[in-house]
Amino acid sequence: MEKVLLIIIALSGLSAVSSHAERQYHFVYEAKNMSEAQRYCREKHTDLATVDSMEVVELLNNMAGQYNQSAWIGLHDDWDTWRWSMSDPSFYGPGETEFRQWGPGEPSNGHDEQCTHFHRSGIWGDHDCNNPLYVVCFDVTGPNATFVLIERGMTWTEAQSYCREHHTDLASVRNLADSQRIESSAGGVYWIGLYRDSWKWSDGSFSSFEYWAENEPNYIGLKVCVAAAFNNFGKWEDLDCGVDKPFICYGPVPVKPDMTPEPAVSTVPVVPVSMKVIKVSVENPNGVDLNDPAFLDAMLVEAKKNLRAQGLDDNVQLAWRKQPDGQVFHEEEEKKRDEL
Structure with missing residues (x-):
């Protein structure tokens, strides 16, 4: 039998907001594919987020808080613009x-x-x-x-x-x-x-700033859209545009009645975030590597289904907690097994 920690992050709202210079960023936790996220951002705000400096990267990392997966930003590979x-x-x-x-x-x-x-x-x-x-x-x-x-x-x-x-x-x-x-x-x-300039921002802007993760973009399959990975300091990874993910929009900073813009400072996300850690014990099936990424992903899918059946909404995010050696599951010692 092996034991691991499963982290459940519960987000009690749909979005968090922070401001920077002339833009206000909105972190939307409702998962959508890239096209749906772009449409939502253009209807509700201005567009999907443009990330053009380390200052914006740091702001988004602060907004993400304990959310440690990835979210769509506005960068995509435009094959057809010559x-x-x-x-x-x-x-x-x-x-x-x-x-x-x-x-x-x-x-x-x-x-x-x-x-x-x-x-x-x-x-x-x-x-x-x-x-x-x-x-x-x-x-x-x-x-x-x-x-x-x-x-x-x-x-x-x-x-x-x-x-x-x-x-x-x-x-x-x-x-x-x-x-x-x-x-x-x-x-x-x-x-x-x-x-053609391959990588473009959703709002049509151009920037030489890049923040790719190591070995990204890797162009495997139909990976033509980009997400910021908040388990890797907000670095960018290319993904299939049809994957459902939370996303980040931006819009103008609200102007006070005296027409003075709000101070361009980072604000604490308005969405309360709670984290719960659950210990999971699993009997090792014959020949199955419990630390195989495919097996771990499949277990998360099943756990999410079970949580949804118990009435928890889609704002709940699941993630495995890795041990210092990078592994998720570890075999229990005999003494601890006997105590159970």
Whole structure:
């Protein structure tokens, strides 16, 4: 027989609130998938949380309190948003920013394929931005463009820097005529200016701040959404967007009648949190590793069902308490077993 501690965290409300600078964060303990969480945040507040500094990370960790699992934030991997390095809207006619000549099966939207190459046949493909390829720059005068082919291998970032220094930018291919002009001189595979920024925040904002856990993102399966893991200091992990989890919204900080914003300080979460520790004894079934993560998860699911049958609501969170050696279950000593 082995014994372990099962922690039950009971949350008596639906959300906790803290403020930081111009944003007020709302920790919602009701579990939803990413799309449902995003819809809730946009209806009730502004959007899913944008985490763009260590100060915000620390605030959210304080809000989480004794909640030691993960919760959705607004970061997701946007496979379909492609845009041109040359961003001046006056250069493009109607529909020209959306002109594409993808080859069969392209773009494949691989996580490491975020830049576009132009094959001498005129067909495009998405490609690893770090591979060295030839380059198509262009010089822009009003609505007109002169294409310049550089047959020297560069990464996409190096190509963009080179083209912006010596010409106008990496080439935009706006229509079939532009494509045919490049094809007429092309002799290989070239970078053009179309690329995508993979990770984006739900509210459309951009930030270079990252707080990934070790070996994350790991891109296994359909993991294109991000949660903050509060059993790991709020570090980020990529997960399947369809998983139901608590989530964090943000909205504007309330303004006082004299139009003076509330002080930008962290506040204690308004949701009372209680924790109960229950000892669980289990007879070891033949050949079953009681510390196997799959077995532990299955036991939590069954425990949650039993608690729900006893009238406890879904705000109750369950977690195993690990011992200092990282294991959950330990075999009892003979003396203690006899006492039982």
